[in-house]
Amino acid sequence: xxxxxxxxxxxxxxxxxxxxxxxxxxxxxxxxxxxxxxxxxxxxxxxxxxxxxxxxxxxxxxxxxxxxxxxxxxxxxxxxxxxxxxxxxxxxxxxxxxxxxxxxxxxxxxxxxxxxxxxxxxxxxxxxxxxxxxxxxxxxxxxxxxxxxxxxxxxxxxxxxxxxxxxxxxxxxxxxxxxxxxxxxxxxxxxxxxxxxxxxxxxxxxxxxxxxxxxxxxxxxxxxxxxxxxxxxxxxxxxxxxxxxxxxxxxxxxxxxxxxxxxxxxxxxxxxxxxxxxxxxxxxxxxxxxxxxxxxxxxxxxxxxxxxxxxxxxxxxxxxxxxxxxxxxxxxxxxxxxxxxxxxxxxxxxxxxxxxxxxxxxxxxxxxxxxxxxxxxxxxxxxxxxxxxxxxxxxxxxxxxxxxxxxxxxxxxxxxxxxxxxxxxxxxxxxx
Ligand SMILES: *Cc1c(COP(=O)(O)O)cnc(C)c1O
Numbered sequence: 001x002x003x004x005x006x007x008x009x010x011x012x013x014x015x016x017x018x019x020x021x022x023x024x025x026x027x028x029x030x031x032x033x034x035x036x037x038x039x040x041x042x043x044x045x046x047x048x049x050x051x052x053x054x055x056x057x058x059x060x061x062x063x064x065x066x067x068x069x070x071x072x073x074x075x076x077x078x079x080x081x082x083x084x085x086x087x088x089x090x091x092x093x094x095x096x097x098x099x100x101x102x103x104x105x106x107x108x109x110x111x112x113x114x115x116x117x118x119x120x121x122x123x124x125x126x127x128x129x130x131x132x133x134x135x136x137x138x139x140x141x142x143x144x145x146x147x148x149x150x151x152x153x154x155x156x157x158x159x160x161x162x163x164x165x166x167x168x169x170x171x172x173x174x175x176x177x178x179x180x181x182x183x184x185x186x187x188x189x190x191x192x193x194x195x196x197x198x199x200x201x202x203x204x205x206x207x208x209x210x211x212x213x214x215x216x217x218x219x220x221x222x223x224x225x226x227x228x229x230x231x232x233x234x235x236x237x238x239x240x241x242x243x244x245x246x247x248x249x250x251x252x253x254x255x256x257x258x259x260x261x262x263x264x265x266x267x268x269x270x271x272x273x274x275x276x277x278x279x280x281x282x283x284x285x286x287x288x289x290x291x292x293x294x295x296x297x298x299x300x301x302x303x304x305x306x307x308x309x310x311x312x313x314x315x316x317x318x319x320x321x322x323x324x325x326x327x328x329x330x331x332x333x334x335x336x337x338x339x340x341x342x343x344x345x346x347x348x349x350x351x352x353x354x355x356x357x358x359x360x361x362x363x364x365x366x367x368x369x370x371x372x373x374x375x376x377x378x379x380x381x382x383x384x385x386x387x388x389x390x391x392x393x394x395x396x397x398x399x400x401x402x403x404x405x406x407x408x409x410x411x412x413x414x415x416x417x418x419x420x421x422x423x424x425x426x427x428x429x430x431x432x
Pocket of ligand 1: 106108187216
């Protein structure tokens, strides 16, 4: 990638330093609060705080401080329109129009809302299709929605099996799209292996069989570009606190394809009203003719405020450049891992083809839990452990440097060579 480095050792610290020098996104690191004493590789679980996100939160607090209730309609970011403003800022990240997105609720609540809206069992079409590697909260939501319809989830929730415990084959998913399936919910990027599913293909195949399809974008939005509208995805939902850096418990988002606007939300509430009608206080629900209809109650303004500043950074850096760096820096990490950590019991558990992988590297090891503990406590690297055997490492293009990646692999090597992990029990912590 960098021409004048051909004579350099590709695995050297100097090479990492040069990659940083040529990184056109390098300056964004200064926009974030980075702990100088540790290396953060967990941005796929909780993104770091940026100065702009902090500022937009302070601005919104200021409006409350100085304007009280008038903050709903006045000030820099009138709260009554904040969900829609943030939707317009998010839309380019998912390939949607502004009116197809809304910032609201939490990931799991939004999934409930969307399934309550789009799951309409009829005749023999009564089943929901998901996969056995899906995030547990999504599965719980699907199970409970089936129960609300009086169905036994053991029978009506189909979970496509993984052949190897890591990946899903699109062919297997398509083969499971039978005439009994009413709705499909799948991850865009799998949370463990980082596999990126072919959403365009799956949407086309689902529609060819008369099935609606939606995607969980928790591990994809802010990490890869999307074209939800072009791919004709019916709906999607995602959190904003992972790659989008909106802070712990930050308000989530959802997407509803324009062709479905006007459908009655499964769970209605007054914030789903047409904005001009909401304060008429009638008992007749006049729903918004946008994805805003899927809001329920008063938005969590303080949990949305950091997203204002954060999304500005994405607009400036652009998703295309972020993805380019993400692919490059994760490839670099995989090369270093192969070179430095061979014969130490690691298996690379993420896909290696660029079009099939998201933003993190997934390392499998029998001692993963305690390797993570040693990394964090002795080596000051913040990794992410996922039971039973996965170390997730996410070099985030906005704030991770190539030198961080180099250091991380060196310190991981030290943990292995000196068997530092043996000082810890191989068990996960409460929040892993
Ligand atoms: C992080 C994550 C969630 C979290 O859901 P919350 O409602 O925000 O707690 C759900 N699904 C997936 C795939 C995730 O990665």
